Amino acid sequence: MITRVSEKGDGKEFVSHAPGFWPNTAPEIWNDWKWQLKNRVTSLAQLEQHLDLSDEERSGVLLSGDKLALAITPHFFNLVPRSNPEDPIRRQVIPRVEEIWTSPYDMADPCGEDSHMPVPGLVHRYPDRVLFLVTDRCASYCRYCTRSRVVSGVGEQELHTNFEEAFRYLESHTEVRDVLLSGGDALIFSDDKIDKLLSRLRAIKHIEFLRIGTRVPIFLPQRITPELCAILAKHHPLWMSVHVNHPRELTMEVKQALERLANAGIPLGNQSVLLNRVNDNLETMKTLVHKLLMCRVRPYYIYQCDLINGSSHLRTSVAKGIEIIEGLRGHTTGYAVPQYVIDAPGGGGKVPINPGYILYHDNEKIVIRNYEGKIFEYPETGNENVQFAPQREYHDEYLYS
Numbered sequence: 001m002i003t004r005v006s007e008k009g010d011g012k013e014f015v016s017h018a019p020g021f022w023p024n025t026a027p028e029i030w031n032d033w034k035w036q037l038k039n040r041v042t043s044l045a046q047l048e049q050h051l052d053l054s055d056e057e058r059s060g061v062l063l064s065g066d067k068l069a070l071a072i073t074p075h076f077f078n079l080v081p082r083s084n085p086e087d088p089i090r091r092q093v094i095p096r097v098e099e100i101w102t103s104p105y106d107m108a109d110p111c112g113e114d115s116h117m118p119v120p121g122l123v124h125r126y127p128d129r130v131l132f133l134v135t136d137r138c139a140s141y142c143r144y145c146t147r148s149r150v151v152s153g154v155g156e157q158e159l160h161t162n163f164e165e166a167f168r169y170l171e172s173h174t175e176v177r178d179v180l181l182s183g184g185d186a187l188i189f190s191d192d193k194i195d196k197l198l199s200r201l202r203a204i205k206h207i208e209f210l211r212i213g214t215r216v217p218i219f220l221p222q223r224i225t226p227e228l229c230a231i232l233a234k235h236h237p238l239w240m241s242v243h244v245n246h247p248r249e250l251t252m253e254v255k256q257a258l259e260r261l262a263n264a265g266i267p268l269g270n271q272s273v274l275l276n277r278v279n280d281n282l283e284t285m286k287t288l289v290h291k292l293l294m295c296r297v298r299p300y301y302i303y304q305c306d307l308i309n310g311s312s313h314l315r316t317s318v319a320k321g322i323e324i325i326e327g328l329r330g331h332t333t334g335y336a337v338p339q340y341v342i343d344a345p346g347g348g349g350k351v352p353i354n355p356g357y358i359l360y361h362d363n364e365k366i367v368i369r370n371y372e373g374k375i376f377e378y379p380e381t382g383n384e385n386v387q388f389a390p391q392r393e394y395h396d397e398y399l400y401s
């Protein structure tokens with residue numbers, strides 16, 4: 001059954017596709033997150049039962065077994081159309097033969113995490129915060145995953161997180177005030193395990209702030225039970241970054257799951273990855289950010305796709321990302337505009353990438369342009385002790401047009 005809450009036909013509908021390819025599944029079974037995990041689509045035979053695969057996809061599935069596993073929850077699989085290999089949802093989760101292509105820029109660990117790991121599973125790259133890789137498993141696997149070297153358990157490396165050593169490191173590093181739980185995806189743990197993990201971190205007094213990076217509310221919205229929300233709410237301040245790339249991923253079930261999290265007092269942000277023929281156009285991104293706000297999620301980052309091995313077919317140009325931000329900033333609600341970033345290859349961290357709004361800047365003035373291309377000057381006053389280097393020369397096309 002397909003149920004819509006909006007009939008506007010503008011792509012902003014919240015649609016339920018349940019039970020879709022599983023027509024004989026009773027709602028109470030369908031809504032059981034453990035059933036969803038047990039019944040994931042993981043094999044070529046299952047795919048062929050439901051989809052008309054292209055040659056590129058069939059070869060990709062056969063080759064995925066030692067790179068990044070194939071797994072898609074029934075909930076998310078219902079978003080995949082039977083016969084369009086170019087579909088933006090399908091391109092994210094169905095392996096393709098292009099994954100074995102190599103580009104000269106490809107890297108196994110594009111964010112340089114392994115070289116910033118003082119303890120197995122704990123990445124300490126920025127001064128006051130750490131990334132805690134608590135599992136290598138996810139509800140479904142994204143073909144562009146930046147951690148595909150370890151995620152899913154079939155890649156070239158294994159994740160051996162040492163929890164006790166990590167807790168000891170955090171206890172002795174009083175500069176760490178922010179811990180981001182990621183992986184993999186911590187929300188596929190049991191309620192009890194999540195509670196214990198968060199309690200252990202909360203017992204470290206200098207940790208002010210906990211975050212969970214998760215795609216579970218999107219792949220497996222059934223997991224966001226009232227019981228889980230009550231556990232998470234015990235550990236505030238706890239924030240969550242979800243991961244949605246295309247507006248169709250925001251189904252009715254996902255919207256309801258996000259509302260449950262928001263009602264538990266969890267501030268929600270979204271991280272999208274800019275992907276070729278998935279979301280690399282302004283119209284799709286604008287629909288996505290508007291739907292996110294309707295789900296009480298603040299669009300937070302758009303990532304330029306990392307240079308992960310085998311992802312060149314999913315990467316798109318930086319110019320395209322800048323064009324999308326240019327088309328959002330000023331043209332729609334400020335809360336809807338995410339920060340576009342490149343995670344600097346090799347471990348340089350996130351670098352914000354913005355359209356050029358500063359045309360000139362010295363110790364007397366700044367010359368700026370607005371979203372309509374109009375030029376303005378603002379005096380630089382009260383900064384006698386600050387030395388400025390001009391950032392850019394005037395751009396003739398802005399000054400004289």
Ligand code: SF4
Nearest residue numbers: 138141142145184215
């Ligand atoms: S959910 Fe996140 S960690 Fe898991 S495969 Fe997707 S991008 Fe990678």
